[in-house]
Amino acid sequence: MSTHSKHPSHDSRGRRAPLSTLAMCLLGALLLSGSLTGCGSESPPPPTIEVDQTIVPPVTSLPSFDGVDERPVATIEDEDGNRGEFVSNELWLSVHDDAEVDALVERWNGDVLVTFDPMSHGLDASGMPKQYLVRVDTAAADLTNLATDLQSIDASATGAHAVSSEQGLELIAIAAQEASAGAAVGMNWVGNGADYRSQRVEEAPAGDVLVDDYDRNAFTWPTHSVGSTQNIGVAEAWRLLDIAGRLDNRVTLAVLDGGFAPDRDFSDDWDSISNIPFRDAIGTENLFKCSGGGDCPYHGTNSASAAMALPDNRFGSAGPGGPVAKPLFVLTAPDMFTSVTALGKARLKGAKIANMSYRVPVPVVLAWSVLPFDAATAAFHQTGMLLFASAGNAGENVDHSKGLFGIEVETTWHTPCENAGVICVGGLRTNSLERDPSSNYGKKQVDIFAPFSFLLGPDPERPDNWAQRKQGTSFSSPFVAGIAALIWAADPSLTADEVERALIDTARPSADKRVRRVVNALDAVLSVIGEAPPSILFDSLEDGDRIQLNSEVFLSATVEDLEDGIPCCTVAWSSDVDGSLASGEGFVGFYHAFETPGSQTLTVTATDSDSETTVHSVSIDVFNTPPTVEISTPEPGAMTFVNYPYVLRATGFDVNEPDQRLDCESLVWTSDVASDPFPQTGCTVPVEFSSVGLRTIFVTGTDPQGRSATTEATLAVMSAPPNLPPAVTITSPNAYENINYGSTITLSGAASDPEASGTLVYTWTAHWDTSSVVLGKSREVQWRPRDTIPFLDYDDGDVIQVQLRLDVRDQEGNVGSDAVWLRFSVIK
Structure with a gap:
């Protein structure tokens, strides 16, 4: 085996265990001079x-x-x-x-x-x-x-x-x-073969069980969570990168394998290379068996899923590198020379990380035959690529040695696991820091451990949207490769050695003596980013939300900090239009009415106890809804008389104005008859018409921002009869006045008889739905609406329209009338 450091830049990690002192001498002599003397x-x-x-x-x-x-x-x-x-x-x-x-x-x-x-x-x-x-x-x-x-x-x-x-x-x-x-x-x-801040993502709607019942939120998976026994913190590492604004840093991750069938569980920017002549990179099944001799036709898809399946797409699984990795699927034969050419092609495609989930145990007697491959992986590492390989699933000690003539000789070279420049990954029991019994191990050559059992995405053998459980160091290795992509995304200026150092230095120990160290995604990313800034999550707003002008809305955000917890931080809200909105310590939410229509950007700035600051913004559209106008008088089919007092009534409604009403001065009345006494303004307008005939009355309401609405009604003006009815005006309440139906109000009106012929008789009535009730027989009446109208028979939130009508009769029996509409909202 190779006698140089497996990772030349990290001698503290230990050097390859030599075949023997004698073997070191012989191999060195052979490689340097061909001389075998003196050994x-x-x-x-x-x-x-x-x-x-x-x-x-x-x-x-x-x-x-x-x-x-x-x-x-x-x-x-x-x-x-x-x-x-x-x-x-x-x-x-x-x-x-x-x-x-x-x-x-x-x-x-x-x-x-x-x-x-x-x-x-x-x-x-x-x-x-x-x-x-x-x-x-x-x-x-x-x-x-x-x-x-x-x-x-x-x-x-x-x-x-x-x-x-x-x-x-x-x-x-x-x-x-x-x-x-x-x-x-x-x-x-x-x-x-061997989508964050809310702490809520959604993968496949159903899946196999790892420990407890399947939960589609990857933040809870024992392989991804903080607080589980393994405590790897993959999902929190995503969240940290999101907070730090690093998720746009793409890292090309190559998977050297066979059986690639990428689906929507992989980033759209994936690329592929076929390193096997006359075979397509995508759709060609894996050409070799997996551990135990079983078929694994889509081993490459499964390995890539373990590394970089997309989180939070309601599909499949979620690999550590999913948010940042650019997948590169490299179809390659499992022979080691082809692996070298595949690494070369991947490097030309920009791969910074490559995973090889396969291995071969070479007997010590032929260990020298691996030296060209060993030199090649060392060269790729030297030029800035991180190489990962699976330890294997035979439950063996890859460092196993035998004593021969007083010298310890390692019996097998497990390649590429034990190659120079390769990070070899073993597997842990489910939700445990102990080695899985099937995983190979080795204090000197199995560099780091990760989970052995995973929830992976679909493949053509299991195409349904299901998170399927699969096991093996074939998936442990790309899982760690995906974590390396997160580290590189945290700081793209890092060298391969620095990324590897972050992986190794932040790994946690295990009580299992056969587990050298356990990968720690969150701490590795933290070690690169440094002090974690606060996290800001808008509770009440999303980018592009539309908000009514002048309407009070509750603005709130959840601000937390890995070090300070919840609540935390000095929080300030501002707008690029309205300026400073609110600020305070641990400040959560407040009510605010936006008074300027148009687009604006709201910004929340949070500063933690270590003066780390996060700024998060959202764009909103403050919009002005056009007003509406309703004419209550004249009613449909109404008539009046020439040169006779008549009252026009209208109400302007505007959700953007106080009490959702237009000011009465914003209502302008006109007519299609030129001789009529218009224009006039107001909600209640007394008029007299000087000519007979049918006319159309118009009223236009204009809001402060210049948006308007117009409505119309027809009114017939007739010649005056010999005896005119009384002219009647309701003076209280006003049309559509806000009234509490539990309060007592005064109904008042005025009437005049053109002939002044004697006493007038007043009658107040209330009309709603199909019901009507007489309220009183005098010019003024005290009325509590709930005593008349059965509000309890309605549902909460119902709106009841009530017409108040005042009829006045003179001694000759002529009746004059006026009416106003009221609106009551039922609250229970």
Whole structure:
């Protein structure tokens, strides 16, 4: 295995456990000079590798590069039962000199399948050589020197091994022969799958159970919440980024996998790359088996969901990176050379983070064959990419070692988990800080732990809008990758090493000695943002709300602070039109009437005890509703007489004015007869008409802002009879006057008889719905409305229209009348 630091910039995290002191010497000598002298004395028994055709690879081949030749897969098993797959006719060559490639191709009757040039993928500064994937003719292999070659590479190599095919054994022999001669050569190993502030988001309406009954609010999920046993705080990290205004910082996150079928649970700006010739990136099912040999055709969709499913879209799940991640779906075969080319393509697409939810355990006897892949992942890390990989689901210690001749030798290299430059992620029991029994672990190489069980979004096998429970470190790894995206969104200027440092330094410990550290999303984001500013959430307003002019509305906001709690802070409200509105300590809400129509911006500023300030604004439209006008006199079909006193009555209504009425001076009366005595203003206008005939009376009401409304009524003016009826005017109450129906009011009126012929008889009546009641027989009457009208028979909020009528009869029996309308709102 690699003897350099797994994460060169973070030596405090520990270096890779060496295969052995002897192995370190041998590998260093091989890589630097090809010389194997001076590396110990006593050697263990040589390793053996035999063909065992009862061993069956999970898949027999990988897709071809040319559309013709499939790429055969073989499996090797060590004496502890660890199995790893590799392409059984491909060598991985890492060289600066093209002549070495040509020579190897000629020796083994081979051809170059793929060339990866680091310079063209932005890896100039890494010093990484060109990488070549070479198909070789294994029939020319010499098996007689295999054990000798393996021990010349690593003198501690030993143990019994079995391989699934003769071709696989031949490929190992060729690779060992080349490596023992000093070539930087490896084998191509094949892995298998392993919308905030309100604290309320809505995912799929139904789903599986993690701990308690399913709740569609991801703020309550044990994998996301604050206060659960795991206390990872993903949802609160979203909220913090929202408060800090960082959710617009996009971070490209690549998922290297197979089986991508993006739906509306992913951001619309997703992109895709097919790294497999003749296969579409989207819709091609996963080409390999998952842990335990099971099919997982949409493993990539599930992994991406764990990383960056969109929150608060009432669909599917919610991945940590959902609010900020730009998804990049990279269809790739699970072999490690293809992984390197996939990383290169992802880097050119702007990926800052890449996840690889697959692994292969390489027996120690072939650990040298992983060195080209190890160097490649280190180079990508060096150029600023964060790489994540799953630890695996075999419940194994990836650091497991055996004592040989007094030296501890690690038995298996789990790649890419243990590669340099890769953050390896293990899994925790549900809502626990203990390792899930199925998760691999390792004090030195499994860097961080996250949940093992997740609620994930739909896939083509389960397309309904359901949050489905799935398990595995295949999802633990992208979950942490999504958290890394949150950290980068909090501060896009951070380097990859600084983002990794935030992940590691804020992780919390576990009492489980097999759990190195547990990811902490909220503290990681906090460590980057610094002191958390207050949170402001408008309670009574939303952006674009329309508010009536001059109408009192209650303005309120919830202001809280992670450090100060609720209530907190000095809070100030202001408007870009009305200026300062209100302020105070822990101030919540107040009533305000907006007096200027048009758009304006309301701003709430909150300052916490550490002088951290948050400003939150909302745009409103203060609108002026046009007035309405109602004519109560004349009524339909009314008539009067020429040169006879007559009273016109109208009321202007305006929800934007005090008592919702227009001032009487705003009402202007006109007529379609030129000789009529108009224009006049007022709610009550006494007139006399000098000519007979039918005329249309108009009244126009205009509010202070200049909006107006006009209504009309017809009135017939007749020739005066020999004996005219009394002229009658109600002087109290006024039309539509606000009256409490429990209060006693005075009804008063005036009447005059043109002939002055004697005593006048007054009769007051009230009319509503289909009922009428006589209220009194004098010019003035005391009346309490509730004594007459059965208000209790109506529902709360009902509006009852009542007509008060005054009829006056003279001695000759002629009757003159006047009427006003009143309106009562029922309150219970």
